[in-house]
Amino acid sequence: MPAPAAAAPAPGAPRLITIDLDDTLWPCAPAIQAAEAALIAWLAEQAPRLIERFDAAALRAHRQALMAARPEIAHDVTAVRLLSLRALLAEHRYDVALADAAMDHFRRHRNQVEPYADAAPVLARLRERHCLIAVTNGNAELAETPLGNAFHRALTAVEAGAAKPDPAIFRLAMDWAGVGPDATLHVGDDPVRDVHAARGLGIAAVWVNRTDQAWPEDLPPPLLEVRDLHGLVRWLDAGPGAADAL
Numbered sequence: 559m560p561a562p563a564a565a566a567p568a569p570g571a572p573r574l575i576t577i578d579l580d581d582t583l584w585p586c587a588p589a590i591q592a593a594e595a596a597l598i599a600w601l602a603e604q605a606p607r608l609i610e611r612f613d614a615a616a617l618r619a620h621r622q623a624l625m626a627a628r629p630e631i632a633h634d635v636t637a638v639r640l641l642s643l644r645a646l647l648a649e650h651r652y653d654v655a656l657a658d659a660a661m662d663h664f665r666r667h668r669n670q671v672e673p674y675a676d677a678a679p680v681l682a683r684l685r686e687r688h689c690l691i692a693v694t695n696g697n698a699e700l701a702e703t704p705l706g707n708a709f710h711r712a713l714t715a716v717e718a719g720a721a722k723p724d725p726a727i728f729r730l731a732m733d734w735a736g737v738g739p740d741a742t743l744h745v746g747d748d749p750v751r752d753v754h755a756a757r758g759l760g761i762a763a764v765w766v767n768r769t770d771q772a773w774p775e776d777l778p779p780p781l782l783e784v785r786d787l788h789g790l791v792r793w794l795d796a797g798p799g800a801a802d803a804l
């Protein structure tokens with residue numbers, strides 16, 4: 559779908575831009591897969607009886623069962639991983655403290671993301687004119703990634719107490735920046751968790767569609783669709799707020 563820039567002018571130089579991380583600024587799956595592979599290799603050394611019975615898919619199924627049983631922690635993917643590992647280690651007669659070391663191992667690899675080529679230069683440009691806040695459901699630690707200095711603030715679902723599409727993280731970002739929805743723009747790859755969730759609060763939202771996905775038929779179309787962040791900048795520059803922003 560071509561970007562409908564002419565039909566959808568940019569909001570007047572948004573003071574706050576909130577931006578999703580996974581699959582918006584870097585591909586998520588390779589980092590998770592590498593982190594899980596490293597975790598399993600480490601556990602194969604430290605807890606072989608567990609890994610003989612649980613491969614990556616079985617570990618995932620165990621986490622999903624835990625999330626279903628404990629919905630109050632489902633938004634905290636790190637806590638879910640930790641508690642799942644503790645339970646499995648105990649079940650296989652290992653020291654549960656191994657779970658903390660295992661998570662440190664996972665975390666190091668999870669943070670080794672490879673941002674898309676447009677991310678760093680565009681964020682550096684946007685940061686000069688807007689308050690930039692990362693808003694993520696994931697457990698990458700932004701400060702430990704190559705984009706560690708790209709934002710003014712990073713917020714997670716853990717800090718917000720709920721994962722997107724819950725609006726809590728957007729409210730937290732606006733509170734911190736001291737602005738309302740009309741001065742905010744959200745940018746993300748997920749039609750429901752990013753675009754639809756943000757506009758539910760009256761926040762203009764841009765859909766980053768790097769992999770040519772189809773927009774869900776049951777949702778109203780996005781204000782703007784871009785293939786990468788350069789498309790976002792072009793739209794902002796062309797909008798009614800462009801003169802102020804420049």
Ligand SMILES: [Mg+2]
Binds near residue numbers: 579581582746747748
């Ligand atoms: Mg995402």
